[in-house]
Amino acid sequence: xxxxxxxxxxxxxxxxxxxxxxxxxxxxxxxxxxxxxxxxxxxxxxxxxxxxxxxxxxxxxxxxxxxxxxxxxxxxxxxxxxxxxxxxxxxxxxxxxxxxxxxxxxxxxxxxxxxxxxxxxxxxxxxxxxxxxxxxxxxxxxxxxxxxxxxxxxxxxxxxxxxxxxxxxxxxxxxxxxxxxxxxxxxxxxxxxxxxxxxx
Numbered sequence: 001x002x003x004x005x006x007x008x009x010x011x012x013x014x015x016x017x018x019x020x021x022x023x024x025x026x027x028x029x030x031x032x033x034x035x036x037x038x039x040x041x042x043x044x045x046x047x048x049x050x051x052x053x054x055x056x057x058x059x060x061x062x063x064x065x066x067x068x069x070x071x072x073x074x075x076x077x078x079x080x081x082x083x084x085x086x087x088x089x090x091x092x093x094x095x096x097x098x099x100x101x102x103x104x105x106x107x108x109x110x111x112x113x114x115x116x117x118x119x120x121x122x123x124x125x126x127x128x129x130x131x132x133x134x135x136x137x138x139x140x141x142x143x144x145x146x147x148x149x150x151x152x153x154x155x156x157x158x159x160x161x162x163x164x165x166x167x168x169x170x171x172x173x174x175x176x177x178x179x180x181x182x183x184x185x186x187x188x189x190x191x192x193x194x195x196x197x198x199x200x
Contacts, residue, residue, distance in 0.1 A: 015101040024102035026093020026109070033090050036187030046178035052171030056164045059150065066152030071144045077136035 021043045022028040031037030058064035072078075089095050094102060094113045102110035124131070131137065142156045148163030149155075157163060 014097075015104055018098055018101040019105055023098045024105055024107070024110070026102075029093045029095075029098065030090070031187075034187070035185040038181050038184055042178045042181050045174045045181070049171045049174030049176075049178060052167050052174065056167030056171065059152075060164045060168070066150060069150065069153055071146055071153075071155050073139055073143045074141045074145060075137050075139055075143075077131070080136060 018024055022040055023043075028037060028040050032040045055064065059066055085095065092099070092109075092113050094110060096117060099110050099113045099117065103114055141158065144155050146153075146155045146157050146163050148159055148161040148166045149157040150163040150167075
């Protein structure tokens with residue numbers, strides 16, 4: 001019961017933060033994908049970067065049990081699914097997590113998005129046998145593989161380097177990018193700046 005209550009509290013807090021940073025507004029998400037409104041991208045990069053630093057830093061200090069790590073299996077279907085998710089993300093302005101949070105705020109378009117996602121999941125379940133027969137769900141690159149070896153785990157690594165160090169460095173890079181990114185790379189603001197530069 002405690003685990004369920006903790007999951008509800010963490011989920012509610014995560015949904016609240018998603019709403020506060022604008023991730024439940026499809027205009028913000030589409031603006032991010034069009035590179036005309038990057039504050040959401042900066043927030044995502046910062047969150048991933050800080051989480052990576054804290055997690056791998058905690059592993060290196062012995063504060064986190066590496067037995068809790070779970071590396072997802074790599075297979076071709078992941079890439080196909082990622083492409084489909086990206087297309088849906090751009091068209092609808094939602095991903096599954098932001099769609100649920102947006103539905104909780106009362107957005108009707110998010111409700112239809114979630115219903116469509118459930119129908120898609122049902123269609124996938126109904127055709128799972130056929131999809132599996134194509135080989136798209138077969139392991140690639142060793143299946144559960146990491147970039148570098150993480151101490152305390154038996155996951156195979158693609159490179160003979162310290163995986164914990166890679167995680168910390170990648171986190172620092174993502175945080176640096178989050179701070180370095182401008183608020184927009186294109187759009188009315190950048191066009192206006194270009195016009196002003198030409199007239200100067």
